[in-house]
Amino acid sequence: MFNAVPATCFEPVDAASASWPAAPTPNATNPASARDEAALTDLLRHPGIWRRRSAPAATIATQPSGHAALDALLPGGGWPQGALCELLVEHDGLGECSLLLPTLAALTQARRRVVLVAPPWIAYAPALAAAGIDLRQLVQLDASSNNTHWSIEQCLRSGCCGAVLGWLPRTDYRELRRLQLAAETGGTLGFMFRPLAAADSASPSTLRLRIGTVQGEPQLELLKCRGRVGGMVGMRLRA
Amino acid sequence: MLWLCLRFPRLTLDALQTTASAVDARPCAVIDGPMPSRHIVLADAASQAAGVRAGQPLASAQALCPRLRTLARDRAAEQQSLQAFATLAWRYSAELCVHAPDSILLEVGASLKLFGGWPALQRRLRSELAHGGFSCQIAAAPTASAAHVLACAHGDIAVTTMSALHSALTTLPIAHSGLDDKTIDALHGMGLRRLGELFRLPRAQLGRRLGAAMLVRLDRLRGLLADEGARWQPPAGFQRRIEFDSEVTSTTALAFVLQRLIRELALFLLARDGGVQRFGLVIGHARDARTRIDVGLLAPQRDAASLFELARARLERCALPAPALSLALHADELPPLVPAHQDLFEAHARSTLDWPALAERLRARLGDDALHGLACHADHRPARAWQRIAPALGARADSSRASRSDPPADATSFTSAPRPFWLLQRPLALRQAPQRILAGPERIESGWWDGHDQRRDYYIVELRSGQRAWAFVEAGTQSPWTLHGWFA
Structure with a gap:
């Protein structure tokens, strides 16, 4: 009823x-x-009905993204800790990875390990170092496509990594659900890069960001965000 | 001092029966000696009931018991079993001697309290030794020689004080005293039957008549003279091989055997207080063919569960070229193990798996080279300005040792000019002309000395699609554009 x-x-x-x-x-x-x-x-009064209050009651553990505009968009003011964030990217080169650089720099400087699983190109060490990332805390994992999910899941679940970045050209709901649970178990930040075409399919991730262009201008748009109350859903990626 | 003598009276038979595959109900006996004069060394209960005795010629034994199954003595197998027991007993005391042919002597008085007293220790030893189906007698005495003599004479016995030992020895028949046969015959000829009678005789005359060696032996029995015996040391490496009764074709079945091998290895490592960093699995096939799998770890370990998990991952990745007949485990390098210490006030205490264990697990499945770190390299050419390095190993990568060993140049970039997040493995021709040039040119000209000369003008460009790219043209030209990276 x-x-x-x-x-x-x-x-x-x-x-x-x-x-x-x-x-x-x-x-x-x-x-x-x-x-x-x-x-x-x-x-x-029925317990099945939840009425949203004017202020979000739940406090969630977050990791500041380092971008004031993005922190304002995200509930709790940052990336949700112990959850999966999907970044659905239209093309390479829109600033999608740079979005994470301040977070990764903060994590590595706090001596937490960051793992890159199966990146499509060479993660360029000089750029990472220039962004303030402590390269000693950075580990890259080369996994074949049938081992990518397993590797990401192991890293997320272990709880000894600060953040895990994975590139998943092909995945499905079931696999993402496993990764989401693993991230919750390990309390790890999981950033999954997927093609924009995946935006239409359902996903168990806590946070989904669409990174595409509007009239040649890179834009970030929140497709899904757990615990968010009203407000803006998009921002420009480049000042 | 309290010495234990672990005696395996049926070692010659038991050592053979573990390798004998078929269980045979016929009476059996171990035979030894050159062909024409073969004789019985040890007979089991069934053949003893038929009248077969040790020392009998083979022909008479077969006449007494026509169904007798004979096994040729295998001294190597006996030694191997004895060494295995010594390794096991080594966990209880480092003061250990292997007393050929069938006994192990160890001093437990010093650590008796640790193991919960004599009854508890005895129970524990018995349950561990009974595991392989070997029959064992345990005798305890204040001196090593007495423990051995009492084990031979009485089997299971515990004599814990010197006075009790003295009375036990006094009543001991000379035939069981461990003296050599010639001396025993001579003493019997004099009408002496018990050790007590021997102890009462004047010492100097006895020595003159029967030799000083006998006096030394008697003194050792009574604890008047210190025992001497070469202290046993555990072997430097671990080798164990298990043969199968039938051909094994699946790696899953091999995993069961592997688990047993790994458990033995872990026990061995525990006894040695060492770890293993590199070990090999050798799968034996028909006609001496072999498949070797090397398992290398980032740091020494000795936990059976994690070693098994890693070894199994490697085993399952390997395709068996032929059915397996045996599986062997070799571990020659056993470096000392430094247990990982953890921070009492660790902020991130949720970790369920520490980094070394995770790294091992990933390496086991993905291959040794799958995991690597990134570093900057002092070169102007973009493709050479970075390098792969071995991943950081510490449980927490913040160990001061790791940071000291890393050259500081690797942690920072060589140049302050902006660099893209992604670098393409191989530069690609840019299909469309850039819409806007945001920065550049940055002339990178280097490498004339090593044959990879580069003269390029790099630009940060924006494409029509809104992407920002790092592209170059050959120095001094305007086109063609080549893409080398993305400012992702």
């Missing part, structure tokens, strides 16, 4: 009316409206 509950129940409500459990207003003069309100209150 709760499929029939109108979707407007999940729309933001203002703080005054969201003081749940809401009691019927005592000075209601119209009996019909008072009855409706009581019925609504009863309905809303």
